[in-house]
Amino acid sequence: MGWRLIIKAGANLPEIIPGSRIENIQDYHRHRYKQGIPEGVKDLPPGVALPLESNLAYMNGVSFTKGCYIGQELTARTHHMGVIRKRLVPVQFSVPLPRESIPEGAEILTETGKAAGKFRAGGDELGIALLRLANINGPLCLNVAGDKVKLTASIPEWWPKTASK
Template sequence: MLVRAVTAPGLRRLCRARRGSAPVCFPLHRALLGVRGAEAAALLQGLLTNDVTQLAAGGAPPALYAHALNVQGRCLYDVILYRLHESTGEEPHILLECDSSVLESLQKHLKLYKIRRKVDISPCPELSLWAVIPGEQAGDTSSSLPKCAGQAVLLTPDPRTEVMGWRLITKKGENPSEILPGSEVGNIQDYHRHRYKQGIPEGVKDLPPGVALPLESNLAYMNGISFTKGCYIGQELTARTHHVGVIRKRLLPVCLAAPLPTAGIPEGAEILTESGKPAGKFRAGGGELGIALLRLAHMNEPLCLSVGGEQVKLSANTPQWWPKTAAK
C-alpha cells in the first residue's frame, strides 16, 4: 500500500479560514472495493458519470466523485474513487468508496460489465475509511493538508467540495490520532449533521437507488460529472437534461422547527407548502437538520411535513459553497 498525503489550494484556504481548530476524524460506515488491473480505468469509464481517465493518468489529486447510473439515468451508487498507483507506468489500482449496504451489489454490477477485461474486483476489509473535518476546539493546524505522522494509506481532499475537508484511509484498527497529531475521533452523528447543513448527500438514504436523478442531486455542483467524456450507462437522459438546462427540483439542506422524533421521519415523507401544495420529499436528517428534494419554485416558502399526525415546520436554504450561478 502507498503512504501519501496530497495538498490542494482549496484546502489551504479552508485551513486558513478555520485556523486555530483541530481536525476531527469520523469513522465512516462506508465500504471500499478494490479495482485493479490493466483495464481497470476502461471498465470504470463506461460505468461512471465522471472522467476516470483523468484520475488514472496521475498528476491530479487522487480522488474523484461520481455516480453509477442505471439505463434510465437514475443513480444506483454514489462513489468516491481513490487512485493508489502513482504513475501511468504502474498497474492501475483504484479504490471505490460506497455505502456499505450496497458493497456486494456494486461488486456484482462491475463484474457484470467486466466481460473479459483484465481486472480484479475485490472488497478491502483490511482498510478503514475516515472523514477528517476541521473542528471547533482550540488546537494547532498548519495552512495546508495535515501531515501524516503514522502510516496512512491515503490522505486527500474530499473531491466533492472543500467544506467536507479530507478523506483518510488507514489500515484496519489503526488510530487516526496517531497518524494526524492533534486530531481526535468524533461522533459520526456530528459528521452527518455537518453533511446535512452543507446539503451533501451520501449513501442510499439520501440517494435512493433507482430513484435519485444525478443533476437533481447536485452532481455537477460536487464535481461528479463530465459532460465531455463520451458514452456511459445512463448518459442520454443526463446529457439531455443538462443541455436543456431545466432542473425544477434539487436536494437542499432543510432546518426543522423542532428536532426529529426518535422514530424519525418515514423515507420519502411528503413536504407541503402552507397552502397544501406538494413541495418535495424528505430524504434523511438528524436533530433539527436534514436534506430534502424540493421544487425550486417553493423553496423560499414556509414548508411543513407531517410527523406522527403533527405538522412540523421547516425551511430550506441554498448552501454557500454552491456556484454563484446556481438557482436561488
C-alpha cells in the same frame, strides 16, 4: 465540505492529517446535512435519484465529456438545456425530530398544502430533502405522526452562484 476517514484503531490521526480531529458518525452526518451533501442509497435511492437533482454535477460526480453510463443522454440533455426544477437541499426543522419518526420519502408541503418535495434523510433538527426550487424560500412543513412540523430550506454556500436562480 469536510472529510471522512476510516483508519485502524489506535492510529494517530493528527500524524496522518495535521489539524484533524476525531468526531463521531452523528457529527459527520450533521455536517453533511448542513452542507446538503448526499451519501448512499438512502439519500440517493436507485432508480429514483437523478444526478443533476442530487447536485452531483456540482461535486464533479458527473462528466459531460467522457464515459458512458445509464441515463447519460437524459443527464447531458438536461444539463445543457439548463432546466432543473428540483434539487437536494439542506433543511432545518422548527423542533428536533427523532430519525425514526420521519418516514423515508415523507412529503413536504407548502403552507397551502401543495406538494413541494420529498424528505430524504436526517434527524434531530437537520436533514436533506429534494425540493422544487420554486418553493425553497417559502414556508414549508412535514407531516410527522399526524403533526405538521415547520421546516426551512437553504441553498448551500458551495453551490455555484448561478445555480440558485
